[in-house]
Amino acid sequence: MNLPSRFTFIIAAISLFAGTLRSSSAAQAYIIADATTGYVLQESKSQDKRQIGSVTKIATAMVVLDWAEHKGGDLNQFVTIPPSAFVGTLENNVGFRPGDDIALRDLLYAALVQSDNVAAYALASYVGSQIQAPTAKLSAVDVFVTQMNALAKQLKMEKTRFVNPHGVDTNVKPLPYSTAEDVARLTRYALNKASFRFYVSQKERQITWRRGGKDQRYLLRNTNELLGTNGIDGVKTGQTARAGQCLVLSSAREPQVVPEGTANRIYQRRIIVVLLGSANRFGEGAQLIAQGWSLYDHWANTGRLADPKKLL
Numbered sequence: 001m002n003l004p005s006r007f008t009f010i011i012a013a014i015s016l017f018a019g020t021l022r023s024s025s026a027a028q029a030y031i032i033a034d035a036t037t038g039y040v041l042q043e044s045k046s047q048d049k050r051q052i053g054s055v056t057k058i059a060t061a062m063v064v065l066d067w068a069e070h071k072g073g074d075l076n077q078f079v080t081i082p083p084s085a086f087v088g089t090l091e092n093n094v095g096f097r098p099g100d101d102i103a104l105r106d107l108l109y110a111a112l113v114q115s116d117n118v119a120a121y122a123l124a125s126y127v128g129s130q131i132q133a134p135t136a137k138l139s140a141v142d143v144f145v146t147q148m149n150a151l152a153k154q155l156k157m158e159k160t161r162f163v164n165p166h167g168v169d170t171n172v173k174p175l176p177y178s179t180a181e182d183v184a185r186l187t188r189y190a191l192n193k194a195s196f197r198f199y200v201s202q203k204e205r206q207i208t209w210r211r212g213g214k215d216q217r218y219l220l221r222n223t224n225e226l227l228g229t230n231g232i233d234g235v236k237t238g239q240t241a242r243a244g245q246c247l248v249l250s251s252a253r254e255p256q257v258v259p260e261g262t263a264n265r266i267y268q269r270r271i272i273v274v275l276l277g278s279a280n281r282f283g284e285g286a287q288l289i290a291q292g293w294s295l296y297d298h299w300a301n302t303g304r305l306a307d308p309k310k311l312l
Helices: 003-020 053-071 104-113 117-131 140-154 180-191 194-200 281-301
Strands: 029-034 040-044 078-080 101-103 204-211 214-221 232-240 244-260 263-278
Touching: 029 180, 029 281, 040 180, 040 281, 053 104, 053 117, 053 140, 053 180, 053 194, 053 232, 053 244, 101 104, 104 117, 104 194, 104 204, 104 214, 117 140, 140 180, 180 194, 180 232, 180 244, 180 263, 194 232, 232 281, 244 281, 263 281
Parallel strands: none
Antiparallel strands: 029 040, 029 263, 078 101, 101 204, 204 214, 232 244, 244 263
16 A cells, blocks of 8 residues: 555544544534644634633743743843733732732743733733833833734734733723634644743742732642643633633643664653633543543554644
8 A cells, every 4th residue: 555545544544533532522612732743633613713811821921931031031030010910900819019029930920820910911011121112102011912923923823813911802902812723833832841831830839029128928829720630731721701711731641652663762742732612611621631632542553644734
């Protein structure tokens, strides 16, 4: 049998197998993908534009981390939380106040672990001012959001528009949007950075900031209830009235060693699940992770061939 025929046969077999595992997920859209190759194992309406809520903060974190890595930004730098960080952010669960001084690193923890909107805005305000001096037309946060959209373009997230650093979509024009497929592209990029993987893997994290010369402390608790189950080591939750319940998951297994001739080949094993518009994100997320590993195992056992049309 020649290679094209074998390729077609295996892809057909995978498609048939995927059909037997078709999800009963009630989410408006979802996708399951191999993190290493970007091969899409299963999806439903993954190219439909939707609001994604605080899943937006994955992009926020990546602009900050890329700035720190490529522009020499210091994440231990203390910055002052501006009054504008509290306008339209809807919640303040940590209890920050205007004028608080806090390290960028702790703002990242607050934004990623407990999904704090004030922290995301404060990050954007400071880092945006370092990327480009604010002008009459562009505030520091506008500059930052421009970088978020530039990152989206770089990652071929062609159906994504960011309008703020936290994903709030109440009284916001124009509306932000993305797709499950685009979020999977973003997540795959983010997971390549060890620092991001560390932030989103923390079940709890104590942060400290200064207020009037006195230290304030707060124990962050991760909003991802599935963290630590079935290999899940991240990534992010999101929820608004428009977006519904959203969830991005990363699940990893030990690398697989496969003998090839006289040598061994090592395959990293990690899958990504994105579900948008759910009414039960943790129940559905757990189901999709289990389903994803079944699909992954079948794909791996049949040669890991990846249809180019099904790559992120």
